[in-house]
Amino acid sequence: MAHILKTILKDVLPPEDISKLYSAFDIVGSIIILKIPDSLNSKKQIIAETILMNIKSAKSIFAQTSAVQGDYRLRTLEYLAGVNCATTEYKEHGCRFKVDVSKTYFSPRLSTERIRISKMIADNEIITNMFAGVGTYSILIAKNNKTCKVYSIDSNPIANELALVNAELNKVQERVIPICGDAREVIVKQLRGTSTRVLMPLPEKAKEFVDSAVMALREKKGMIHYFAHIKATSKKVVLDNVALDVKYAFTNHDYRIVSTRVVREVGPRMYQTVSDIIVTNKRS
Secondary structure, X not given: OHHHXXXXXXXXXXXXXXXXXXXXXXXXXXXXEEOOOHHHHHHHHHHHHHHHHHOOOOOEEEEEOOOXXXXXXXXXXXXXXXXXXXXXXXXXXXXXXEEEOOOOOOOHHHHHHHHHHHOOOOOOOEEEEOOOOOOHHHHHHHHHOOOOEEEEEEOXXXXXXXXXXXXXXXXXXXXXXXXXXXXXXXXHXXXXXXXXXXXXXXXXXXHHHHHHHHHHEHHHOEEEEEEEEEEOOOHHHHHHHHHHHHHHHOOOOOEEEEEEEEEEEEEOOEEEEEEEEEEOOOOO
16 A cells, blocks of 8 residues: 555655655545654644545544554554544445444454454354454354354453444344453353354464463364464564464463464564464363
């Protein structure tokens, strides 16, 4: 999308400013979220207004002014142009999601990963999504396989409320069950030994929850989709580092890595990965 941004702004910014622009921006429904370098802060208004005029689907422009942070993985947003509203409807793979980009975590950049996992689901599976947000993975899975059931956990009450809304919006409310709470506590109290598959889409902290993920599996055996942030000098050596990370995270369990893929680069020498892992627990 970098070329789109540069094309839109070429008539309002000089070439030296164009070269400073960040290479990507997020489009979430009618909302556009930009990262603007400090050196261009004085021009952020003209940047936002020009984008608003040139992208027909856009109604609101925000600048991201902090990294994703905190237990709810929120980023600080600064309103720049258009309608000052952080709530929108986002469409993906035939599903509709109500999203509040200021009060819940959401990334349109995981669209490919969401559809990939949804296509892996077998009939009659029971799935625990430990970090479900507004329900994107959970609802897409349930929409694509009408025989499965998904427990959709998130500790953010606003995300949980939106997951309830989104389940009804997509007519899967009978099979997607949003639960508000800490995933570890919810699994201990409600979901121990219930599931054939567990999703862990929290790369910053997933390794801290591995024992709980295994606890959710029937007889502590089944598939876990384990997300991680992996440091590596280049994309070529990421997979070696992933194997070490998984070995450390799953040290208490017998397992087999079925596949690993790089989802995206999230920073200098930092990659988001997902490993599809079969837990066998032969030792138990």
